[in-house]
Amino acid sequence: MTATAPAPLGAPAGHSAPRHPEAKTRTSAGGTSAAGEVPRPVTRPARPHFSSGPCAKRPGYALCALPTDSLGRSHRSKIGKARLRAAIDQTRRLLRVPDDYRIGIVPASDTGAYEMAMWTLLGARPVTALAWESFGEGWVTDAVKQLRLDPVVLRADYGELPDLGAVDFAHDVLFTWNGTTSGVRVPDGDWIPDDRQGLTLCDATSAAFAQPLPFAKLDVVTFSWQKVLGGEGAHGVLILSPRAVARLESHTPPWPLPKIFRLVKGGKLIEGIFAGETINTPSMLCVEDYLDALAWAESVGGLEALCARADANFAALDRWVASTPWVSHLARMPETRSNTSVCLVVDGPPELPKTMAALLEAEGVAFDIGAYRDAPPGLRIWCGATVETADIVALTPWLDWAFHAAQEA
Numbered sequence: 001m002t003a004t005a006p007a008p009l010g011a012p013a014g015h016s017a018p019r020h021p022e023a024k025t026r027t028s029a030g031g032t033s034a035a036g037e038v039p040r041p042v043t044r045p046a047r048p049h050f051s052s053g054p055c056a057k058r059p060g061y062a063l064c065a066l067p068t069d070s071l072g073r074s075h076r077s078k079i080g081k082a083r084l085r086a087a088i089d090q091t092r093r094l095l096r097v098p099d100d101y102r103i104g105i106v107p108a109s110d111t112g113a114y115e116m117a118m119w120t121l122l123g124a125r126p127v128t129a130l131a132w133e134s135f136g137e138g139w140v141t142d143a144v145k146q147l148r149l150d151p152v153v154l155r156a157d158y159g160e161l162p163d164l165g166a167v168d169f170a171h172d173v174l175f176t177w178n179g180t181t182s183g184v185r186v187p188d189g190d191w192i193p194d195d196r197q198g199l200t201l202c203d204a205t206s207a208a209f210a211q212p213l214p215f216a217k218l219d220v221v222t223f224s225w226q227k228v229l230g231g232e233g234a235h236g237v238l239i240l241s242p243r244a245v246a247r248l249e250s251h252t253p254p255w256p257l258p259k260i261f262r263l264v265k266g267g268k269l270i271e272g273i274f275a276g277e278t279i280n281t282p283s284m285l286c287v288e289d290y291l292d293a294l295a296w297a298e299s300v301g302g303l304e305a306l307c308a309r310a311d312a313n314f315a316a317l318d319r320w321v322a323s324t325p326w327v328s329h330l331a332r333m334p335e336t337r338s339n340t341s342v343c344l345v346v347d348g349p350p351e352l353p354k355t356m357a358a359l360l361e362a363e364g365v366a367f368d369i370g371a372y373r374d375a376p377p378g379l380r381i382w383c384g385a386t387v388e389t390a391d392i393v394a395l396t397p398w399l400d401w402a403f404h405a406a407q408e409a
């Protein structure tokens, strides 16, 4: 197997947005209709929160409704441990994590959880790293420059997936389930064999609670509360398969491990971490906020309902994309299109989407919908479960308005 050239992903800022072969033809090149021809819509999204992280709070959220009895107390008090344990147990129930998988709450959001897995598990086998957008590329940087592993790197440009059939599962495999900055996700886990020798380390932060995760195919799953459930940053969730635990107990990494990465003591997993005894002090306010989000998730119907909400949001946006000549999906293959971080390419000069995003923010219609800083110019509209479909529907005429208004700006 050969590694692809280590070229940076994506077009540098200032280049025209990529056009896909099926991209629609613009109606009136350069001179699309003047701003005056697209009236300012009347209806605004009730909640203009379309950021891809931190994401919209759940509908009906009220900070003052959070319980406060665990605040100002030790996180190792009876109540502190019970709240942390409840967060773990409810995560297991909602995500249908198998009973023999461990779930831990760890420091430093998704990055902390994923790097903890890399630092503690890698080094025992060759590594293959998949990267098709900025966050996957970040894990490659960790593997190459920090851990000094010599991974096989399978890359694809923004909008594409690498060749999943080329992965050698005798290796440990690093990948991101849903590439938040390109809006490209793996369609399923069928490309991962059940009888793999290596471990699969899956960054699922913008997929968990919106896309089904086949745990039998995944040895490590990480996510942050700030994404699909609209929780807060600060803590990550680290989910480990029995095979990952066996690796932790049998392999001592050759590099130093800071205290906040240590999961093993005397060759044995520190089980307390997976029962709510966090390594260091968590924010109990963030824990209460997460418990609130989990309770909301159960109340709307659990995992299927959350996935259906994201699918409905994506479908509403996709209908508009299909009927709008100047916009297309960055994700080329329909089956790889994210139902959370939906990335769109806009015809016209590269600065146009930024101007659109600024106009919409000034109108109070849409916050934080510009493409990620390292991604090709475009729009990124979060469609995760906490967003209401009516708000996506209300947003679309505003996108039309902004496209025309931005050309006048």
Ligand SMILES: Cc1ncc(COP(=O)(O)O)c(C=O)c1O
Pocket: 052, 053, 108, 109, 110, 111, 112, 135, 136, 176, 178, 179, 180, 181, 203, 205, 206, 224, 226, 233
């Ligand atoms: C795929 C992916 N991985 C990692 C991160 C980093 O997450 P955090 O800031 O929660 O550590 C993000 C954040 O957007 C992400 O989308």
